[in-house]
Amino acid sequence: MKLERRSTFGWGATAAGYGSCHLGIVIHYDSGNLGLHKKPHSACREYWKNTRRFHMGPARGWADIGYSFGVCPHGIAMEGRGPRRQQAAQPGGNSTWHSITLMTGPAEDITPAAIEGVRQLRAWLRKNYGTGAGVKGHRDFISTSCPGNKAYALVRNGTFGKAPGASIPGTGSGGANGIGEDDMVGLRKGDKGERVKYLQVILMKAGFDLPKYGADGHYGDETEKAVLAARKSQGSKQGFGDRITGWAAAQIMTAYVQKIAK
Ligand SMILES: [Zn+2]
Ligand SMILES: [Zn+2]
Structure with missing residues (x-):
């Protein structure tokens, strides 16, 4: 914060x-x-x-x-x-x-x-x-x-009451129901879909580029590297996590918030 x-x-x-x-x-x-x-x-x-x-x-x-x-x-x-x-x-x-x-x-x-x-x-x-x-x-x-x-x-509608890093209506690419559908929490390498796309857009806006594939909705090596870099920028010493925990999501969102505040 x-x-x-x-x-x-x-x-x-x-x-x-x-x-x-x-x-x-x-x-x-x-x-x-x-x-x-x-x-x-x-x-x-x-x-x-x-x-x-x-x-x-x-x-x-x-x-x-x-x-x-x-x-x-x-x-x-x-x-x-x-x-x-x-x-x-x-x-x-x-x-x-x-x-x-x-x-x-x-x-x-x-x-x-x-x-x-x-x-x-x-x-x-x-x-x-x-x-x-x-x-x-x-x-x-x-x-x-x-x-x-x-x-x-x-x-x-509970938007302010959600955990840090949870989806924000209007920024994700989730369905019409919005809230909750595009949370990044729980994602892991190999996942595909709109929630991955949401994660990728947030990573890029946070300054962790995905030069080769962009926001393609596939959680591959490039996305994994960006996730680790975002977490490292927030002081995480962990080398690898097999899924995005609430803590990891909060770190990524903090990196995003700090970048757009500049
Ligand atoms: Zn007032
Ligand atoms: Zn301000």
Whole structure:
């Protein structure tokens, strides 16, 4: 996971009090279209700093930025109040849930990188802070448009709640049912088909080229080499795995997210 801590933005420790945040994550958005997906990541950092300024200024007067975290369209998680802190984000759940804002507006699509970024952040919170499995949208707490219809659909259909590396609707080449069909988890050398094609496209977008065969849907030597290179780039020392585990898939997706964030 790529996580930028408060120090990245020049912020000291938060003044927010402890919150158990043990129930899960709540997804938010911005009410304006920001266009951050078309800009370099430095614009996301600028947005994050401005958001804190606004939240602490006369309009809001809060002790800190309202959210626990943000995840930008490049898939990078950015720390707000951080783990297990009370928030000013979703009344009724400010101390029992972690808030994550997507930094997008109503007309903007949620990028595959952002989806993967949320999944990795959620997995990290679950592992290190005992956060529960829940995934909600702001509008589940109060009457609001937040997190927008696009993100809320992904809340409801379970997209954010899947493991890192699982399929992302619209990026794979799976069937009309989308979710779950093109997961790379479980694939092994010798496999053929649309799920292999999905793996190959992700590998190429992550910078691990398949110069000879491309995304041909056959998991052969060339694909195997690219898988190992992607895993190695994430610090894996394992020389060979006979199938793609959840951990391997997460490494490949992390390599992909990092590449497109550049
Ligand atoms: Zn919200
Ligand atoms: Zn960004």
